[in-house]
Amino acid sequence: MSLVDHFSEALKPHYSEALTYCRSLCARFSAEEAEDVLQQALLKAYEKFNTLRDPTRFKPWLFQIITNEFHSVVRRHFWKRFLPLEFPATDDENLPKMPPVYDRAESDETKLMLRQALSSLSDKERAAILLFEIAGFSIEEIQHIQQEKSASTIKSRLSRARRKMRRRMTAQESQRLHTTTFKPLIGDIEHETLQLVAKVNIDGRLD
Amino acid sequence: MRRFNWWRKSTSTGDWTDSKWSSYWSALKNDDHRASFDQTDAWLRQVSAYQSRMNESSLKRRTFPMITYIKSHRLRFASLAVLMLMILVACTMPVEQEDIVGYVLSWTVNDTPEAANRLVTHFDWMDESNLSVSHNINNGQHSTMYLMNAVGVSAQQAELWRQDLESLSQVSEVKMLPLQETVTRPMYAAALKSVFRIEINTQHMSSSDVVAEMQRQLEAAGIHEAHVEYEEENGERRMRLSIPPQPEREGQQTIVMSITDGESNPKHGQNAYSFSLMLHDGDLEGKSEAEVQAIVAERLKAQSLQNGGEWTGTEEGQAGEPQIVVRKGDHVQIETISSSTGNEGQTVHTEEVRVFVGAGAEDTPEPELHITQELIDPAELKGKTDAEIKTLIEQRLRDAGQNPDDALIEVDNGKIKVELRQEKIIQK
Known part of the structure; x- marks a missing residue:
């Protein structure tokens, strides 16, 4: 078996999760940009596959590469605002382009709401909660992937991310209720109760 | 289990139950991308084939980008290396410079040694430790020749001493010779030595002050009789400096002038002076x-x-x-x-x-100084052979306290030349 066979075999079980993780991580990016991140991450993983000593550690290793590649793309975007440099053509640009893997038009409302909530998080918070929820990594594994010194950093990061998402998603739910086509009747107990619940969820208090 | 307990604790607030939270994430987790795996796998194989097509040199280029860069710009790097080498050689290559390190004054007193000695000690600038004396008797007439090695003395000072000596009637043949030495220095040191710098901060200085300061600096540097003109018209300043030939500063032609207005730190000029001293x-x-x-x-x-x-x-x-x-x-x-x-x-x-x-x-070769002196009256030589004349001269030298072996005596068909090498003047 060649190297590409080995790599393909190792990638296959985690392929779907890796793509979902990458797309959610790039929640603020377009599908094309998310595909660029994924392509670079897969290329790096393939080129460095020989250096992976323990094949059982393939999944955290792959997700770490995706995370690092995402951070490097974010950094590149940041510096491009100040240094709009034209880089000379490299050999990598002649590499075959990865085929499209993400839907260009997402229609699922729940996914859209979740991605919007994710985009309100910081990059590290988003990576932490996605690694926890989608990839199913433990706190220790996330600590290793995010190269943090203590597990409590990851715990507080996850807690903060969850709180932010909950607030954002509650607000989105409330907004959705307001914009619904349902026309409330005066004295409609159910409607008034829903409004009250939404208000409490948003403000945390009842006037 | 540990993960579950921690998560349950952090999600048990508000109306966000575990099930509601999970339902949101399930929507995302249920995304199935497996259908595109075959495409991705095919792409990876294309990449693998592309990389294997890359030749060894391009792989090396990726592995050693600095070596590749240097190789691709080898002409530029080679010319840079040659330039650096030339600068290094230019800075360290020894060059010879002629330095005037002082003056030798020579004079003759036509009197007895005692009287001549009294006359000489009359001057307070006379340094007997640097004095070389040779006494001659010619037809019963005494004459004493003096040589004074005045190292580190300026031309102006030596000229004053010469005039002092000429003012005495008993003194004749007063000569002033520059004492030059060939000094070997690195090229950069030679260039530095040939530069004379004038720096003046003109803040709070009138035109006449600037001229006076410039003349003072020129005098201090041994440049005499320089003519300085300084004019100010409609806010424009003009300065003209003319320097007559300075035999004392031969070979030091570069003058750097820096005149600044406004606040600046005090300037420091440097007047380096060097010479060589021989010891046994x-x-x-x-x-x-x-x-x-x-x-x-x-x-x-x-x-x-x-x-x-x-x-x-x-x-x-x-x-x-x-x-x-x-x-x-x-x-x-x-x-x-x-x-x-x-x-x-x-x-x-x-x-x-x-x-x-x-x-x-x-x-630093020893300066050569030859003093010629007539020891014998031509009348004494009549009827004598060359060998007899030479013997007579040697005798006269011994009478004058000189070692004939230190003298160069040439007698050729009655033409006589005697030179005393004054080595001790330098090796004193």
Whole structure:
């Protein structure tokens, strides 16, 4: 078996999760940009596959590469605002382009709401909660992937991310209720109760 | 289980139950991308094939980008290396410079040695330790020839001494000869030495003050009779400097002038002066560095090398103390530095003396000085052969206290020339 066979075999079980993780991580990016991140991450993983000593550690290793590649793309975007440099053509640009893997038009409302909530998080918070929820990594594994010194950093990061998402998603739910086509009747107990619940969820208090 | 407990605790607030939270994430987790795996797998294989097509040189280029970069710009790097080498050689290549290190005054007193001695000691500037005396008797007439080695004396001072001597009626044949030495220096040091710098801050200075300051700096640097014009018209300033030929500063033609307006730090000018002093080889045998320093200090003191003819002393830490900067066996280079503060503390003149001792002085050839003197009246030579004349001259030299072996005696068909090599003038 060649190297590409080995790599393909190792990638296959985690392929779907890796793509979902990458797309959610790039929640603020377009599908094309998310595909660029994924392509670079897969290329790096393939080129460095020989250096992976323990094949059982393939999944955290792959997700770490995706995370690092995402951070490097974010950094590149940041510096491009100040240094709009034209880089000379490299050999990598002649590499075959990865085929499209993400839907260009997402229609699922729940996914859209979740991605919007994710985009309100910081990059590290988003990576932490996605690694926890989608990839199913433990706190220790996330600590290793995010190269943090203590597990409590990851715990507080996850807690903060969850709180932010909950607030954002509650607000989105409330907004959705307001914009619904349902026309409330005066004295409609159910409607008034829903409004009250939404208000409490948003403000945390009842006037 | 540990993960579950921690998560349950952090999600048990508000109306966000575990199930609601999970339902949101399930929507995302249920995304199935497996259908695109085959495409991705095919793409990976294309990448693999592409990379294997890359030749070894391009792989090397990726692995050693710096080596590749240097190779691709080898002409540029080679020319840079050659340029650096040329600069290095230009800075370190030794060049020879002629330095006037002082003057030799010679005069003759047509009188007995005692009377001549009285006459000479009349001048307070006369330094007997630097004086070489040869007494001659010609047809019963006494004449005493003096040679004074005035190292470190300016041309102006030597000229004044010459005029002093000429004012005496008993003194004849007063001559003033420059004492030149060929000094070997690195090229950069030679270039630095050939630059004379004038720096003036004109803030709060009138035109006449600027002219006076410039003339003062020129005089201090040994440039005499310079003509300076300074004009100000409609806010424009113009300065004209004309310097007559300076035989004393032959070979030092570059003058750098810096005149600044406004606030600036006090400027420091440097007037470096160096010469070589020969010592006997035996002077250094078995001597420690401190002892060598003491010997050099004594020699320098004897020759009054410092500004104004005053040696500043040899005590530790005092300015002017000779410092051995190079010593390899008996090759010694000694440097002394004495500083004197100039006008209003703005200008510092530094005097630097380098002493080469023993074999280290090979690069600084001993100055040759030949003094010719008639010892015999031509009337005495009538009827004598060349050999007899030579014998007579040797006898006369012995009478005058000279060693005939130190003299060059040439007698050719009655034409006579006698030269006394005055080696001790330099090796004193």
